[in-house]
Amino acid sequence: MVKQINAMDLACEIPEGSTIALVGFGGMGQCDKILRAIGQQFKETGYPNNLTVFHTAGQSDNSNGIEYIAEEKLISRVIGGHWGLSPKMRKLIEENKIDCFCWPQGQLTHLLRAMANKLPGQISPVGLGTFVDPRIDGGKFNEKTKSKEDLVQLIHINNEEFLLYSSIPFDYVFIRGTSIDEDGNITIEEEPLKLEILSAAQAAKAYGGKVIAQVKYVAKKETFHPKDIVVPGYLVDAYVLVEDPSTEHRQTPSEVFSPIFSGDLRTQTRDFEPIPLDVRKIIGRRAVQELTKNAVVNLGIGIPGDVIGPITNEEGINQDLVLTLESGIVGGIPVGANEFGVARNASAILDHEYIFDYYHGAGIDITFMGAAEVDCLGNVNVSKFGERAVGCGGFIDITQSAKKVVFCTTFTGGGLMVSINNGKIDILQEGRINKFTEKVSQITFSGEFASKHLKNVLYVTERAVFTLTKEGLMLNEIAPGVDLEKHILNQMNFKPIIAKNLKIMDVQIFKNQLMNLHENWTVKYQEKQCYRGVIN
Incomplete structure (x- = not known):
């Protein structure tokens, strides 16, 4: 015994x-x-x-x-x-x-x-x-x-x-x-x-x-x-x-035990309130536009883990995706914040090390990750910045192997204030911290490695979208209501490459209503099937 x-x-x-x-x-x-x-x-x-x-x-x-x-x-x-x-x-x-x-x-x-x-x-x-x-x-x-x-x-x-x-x-x-x-x-x-x-x-x-x-x-x-x-x-x-399980063996920080998080009870998704339209949701909305039907997706801690799941649920596209978390969660609606790693209505809960087998080997279709610093070479730092020694978590494993990487971050940090009105964004107060810096203080994601291996990498903020090129960071989109010189270039410690066909971000992102992603996906999917001769 x-x-x-x-x-x-x-x-x-x-x-x-x-x-x-x-x-x-x-x-x-x-x-x-x-x-x-x-x-x-x-x-x-x-x-x-x-x-x-x-x-x-x-x-x-x-x-x-x-x-x-x-x-x-x-x-x-x-x-x-x-x-x-x-x-x-x-x-x-x-x-x-x-x-x-x-x-x-x-x-x-x-x-x-x-x-x-x-x-x-x-x-x-x-x-x-x-x-x-x-x-x-x-x-x-x-x-x-x-x-x-x-x-x-x-x-x-x-x-x-x-x-x-x-x-x-x-x-x-x-x-x-x-x-x-x-x-x-x-x-x-x-x-x-x-x-x-x-x-x-x-x-x-x-x-x-x-x-x-x-x-x-x-x-x-x-x-x-x-x-x-x-x-x-x-x-x-x-x-x-x-x-005393309430102090010695809690299931999650908010629950001593809930059958929802052990996978024994599924809840109605319509009971989940839409998250408010704020700067984090704007970033998440632009990010989810990179999704494709039936994609296998990973969500990182921070903005991705907090907003991507709720947005896909609101838009009715959850059932057309496979959302995963590095903790082993497959499917469901991630909880986020200090309970990042669990989800409601998970379809599977895998061993921690086995989810990483898939991340390393096959490489997920797309991952959404946060970013604390980004430099001109496309390097990203999330692990050590200022006085904070945070660590990398699963960030390196996932971003290095994923087929597509979308970094989600506010353009500046520490006090940023914005107003979202009538399909555009107004910058009321800039943050104290320039996140787009000449050189990151620590390399958690290597832009050089990603470029060498022809990775598809985007950097999504509330006012601008960048892509990684062999020559460095390229500015591709700016938000409606934003001034290129004042709100973007003057808030960066380096000058990015500017795309010749610089676009305006989709105004639907900045409106307090659904973006109709599910309907758009259905139309695009049917068009693709018709093109392949599947639908007569």
Whole structure:
């Protein structure tokens, strides 16, 4: 029988200098009871300390998850993908209190499988030309880490360049399930995401590490359907049983448990209120005009995750698309904000690492991503800007492999105010930050790599649309009501190439009414079928 362990007793047994791995996604899937106990034990005794923490996706919604252990001296090194919703961890990184390696999220999930096979690491072209490339920063994310050993290597196979992400043996991995039986078998029936708990458990075992599960329920042995078991009992060393799910095991930041997010209940889409017509919706509306019928789509965090799904639902084109999220969600209407990663009415919920197989291999038809900085070469920075060390998440994995990339961002940042009236936009107040800069402070998306591989790349803002060319950024469209010199060129730190046939953005984008995308799609689809001789 698998043993139950008290969370505080577990915290006491972790030796200093251990490497622990965490599984979670944003505000979902973390072992909050375990992590809170480790943080409490450290504050009371100073132990455990000097830990290396490994994780794939972000591990907090601003207050939970990794934030419980974000203490100087408790952690000495972190290897992960994103800290945008982890202010205490971000502060440790920014103030050089810990070593920090930032790697693409998909590579981190696939590294777990490489480790489960006891391979030296994960080999991939993903990351070439970005800050992860050892010829640039090697994923070393703050000054303290610059002098440390390289954990990412440039290698060549058949005269092609690849990166090798080194294996990181674990002493412990903390995984979360809903139920465990007496033999240690784990199910996830109330969890909103599958994540990578099996790969993480197998990676730990390959190097002699311990697998600890946090669960809500304990069942008799041989009562689970074998297909419902996600992690078999032979991989599990012990479990921690939660007493208060509302504080220790929430399904999402807003829900202790909802059958909607576990996929057990579908809601009527007409119940969803249209989002207001503001600057973010304008950007999303122009972006969705790049969609084609039956496209497989990825949505990134920020503007894309917050508005693209609701807009496609409003326009009635959701059923003609396959929306995906890097967390493993397929279909449905993404929730966004600090619950990015879950959706209502999902049609499938895949393992975290398997959605990245598709992203890396086949490459989705189109991805919508945010942007903090864009430069004249088409490079994009979303990972580190100003004082903020956010991380790349799955951004590099997805944008490098997608067939088409649409970046969605406001033209300026920090205080931008606009008015939307009668099919045009008025700039009332510019933001303090010029996002279109001569040189990005960190390369999260390489314009050079994309140009070399003939990628189709657009940069959509509320007032202008750019495309990537071999010569650099080209301005193709401007919004109605916008002055080219005053509102665009004077707000950029470089002069873009200006298309000879500079167009005005579709006025329908700026009107508080449907754009009739579904009707337009139907007409275009029928015309295409007629052209092919399918319809007589």
